[in-house]
Amino acid sequence: MDIATSPRKRTGNGAARHHDADEIGLDALVGHAGYAVRRFQIWIFQDFIKTLADVDIRPTQYSVMTVIGANPGLSQMAVAKRLGIERARLVHLLDSLESRRLVKRIKSKTDRRSHALHLTAQGETALAKFKRLAAEHERHVEEKIGKENREHLLRILAGFT
Amino acid sequence: MDIATSPRKRTGNGAARHHDADEIGLDALVGHAGYAVRRFQIWIFQDFIKTLADVDIRPTQYSVMTVIGANPGLSQMAVAKRLGIERARLVHLLDSLESRRLVKRIKSKTDRRSHALHLTAQGETALAKFKRLAAEHERHVEEKIGKENREHLLRILAGFT
């Protein structure tokens, strides 16, 4: 757990003068959950992207493949709704994953408007590797905020998944 | 506290079939802090934007004005570093705030490359109103996840501010 917890001194000066990086006060921002959550989310995504850089998979791509892997045959609408992604955006995400032969769209026979989504055999193998790397990333999170805090965070935010 | 906590059943079927929205399992995603944090952050920003819609202020604009208000005379580099914003992006954010007469850039006399940032008189008044609305937004967060949980969250993430 190596969070930089240097104290932020409020200066409260009215005139222009030199500020050291650490003496710039955040004022009302310290009381806003959204500010801290946003900074944390940026850190966590950057670590995820770095940890999975070798396989070139980003958080959203990982979430799409994971849900398709666990629920084969889903339609694009179903995946989009479940993950809170715009269906227009999912089209491009799937184009990219399909061109890499990780996912395939299969024409549904019951509803010819929709596609049933599946991982390819190659996609299954790849996803297993992605999951191992994602677990490594999750250990980084644990090191950063602590085991207990990470578990508490997951409980607090369970309703948003 | 009105989080939708309907249980997500794992289906585990291998064949394509109908899925109800709530029975689509997230599989490995449930163990990833980043997934929950991202969904929460989207919710919280949307509520912030909605709550401050009348004054047309977004979270990043609010954070910039708050830091300038509390530390008058800061340079653009100092604000960018403190808030983790790219200095190239801050240029456009300040262009927008300056055209609305909320913020002003004043040429520094000691270092003619840099600008000292200040709120205008109008900006001070406006920021006071923004802070009241932001506090209202913060109460929405409290209602959503609970008072204790919000406070615990702030403590857990204090190192990222």
Next chain:
DNA sequence: TATTGTTATACTCTATAACTATA
């Protein structure tokens, strides 16, 4: 009429690189 997938547009945000004027 409504829905699925698609295409297109606009705006926010992140990440770079390069330019200018200073230091």
Next chain:
DNA sequence: TATAGTTATAGAGTATAACAATA
């Protein structure tokens, strides 16, 4: 040489609207 501010570009992500095929 290095830094502050600026301009530009590219890609992710969000938010819409509209269209064709199908229900």
